[in-house]
Amino acid sequence: EKGAATEVVVVSIGVQQAQDTLRTAMAMGADRAILVLAEESPEPLAVAKVLKAIVAKEEPGMVILGKQAIDDDMNATGQMLAGLLGWGQGTFAGKVEVADGSVRVSREIDGGTEEVSLKLPAVITADLRLNEPRYASLPNIMKARKKPLETLNVADLGVDTTRRLTVVSVAEPAQRAAGVKVGSVADLVEKLRNEAKVI
Incomplete structure (x- = not known):
């Protein structure tokens, strides 16, 4: 709408139902779509390799991804894609402004x-804000x-999506003991010293 992009192409990697x-x-404004069919949920490196193949085909000026997947919270695909492409990256973007062949990204950090x-082309991972x-x-x-919605197979792109990670086990965190109310600062200091042994 600001004229920064001439075309918006959305891409998904997954099963046929991802068409929806x-x-x-x-319907929200993208011009066309590409669906890359994959039998099982690919790992972040495989997704980055598939997206690299799409980028080589489409030659976009900017790639915008979510900051992390909802299934594994990996937070790796955007960074891997930028590394494979040799492009600059702006992660956790809260504000993006494009001008004169570059993009200014305001990104959230701990502080x-x-x-x-960043010089364009670049990879941006979007924060909720x-x-x-x-x-x-x-x-x-x-x-x-x-x-238009183009459908491709991973095999059409010549990308190896062999799984490299194995989930060895999944366990709940240990149960925490209930907290205790103390009557005074002296009681607190005594419990920290003698029971918790932290002072």
Whole structure:
């Protein structure tokens, strides 16, 4: 809408049902979509390799991803993609401004925010605060049905998606003991010294 992009292409890697998500993205304003079919949920490195192949085909000026996956919370795909492409990256982006062949990213860090400037093309991973997704109106949902959605197979891209990680075990954290109320500072100091042995 600001004229910074001439075309928005959305990509998903997964099963056939991911078409619904891509159609929703087109109803929100994307111009076209690409679905890469994969039998099982690929690992972050495999996703980054698939996206690298898509980038080579599409030649975008900027790639925007979520900051982490909802299934494994890995927070790795964007960084791996930037590394494979040799592009600059702005992670945890809360604000993005494009101008004169570069992009300024305000990113969230532990101490507050950090501003970085990157030459385009670049990879951006979006934080929750980057924007408020628009509502997909009924007319736009109808228009999205006519927008192009290309379907590819991982094999078509020549990408090795062999799993390299194995989940050895999953366990709940140990149960914590109930807290205790103390009547005075002296009681607190005594319990910290004699029971918890931290002072």
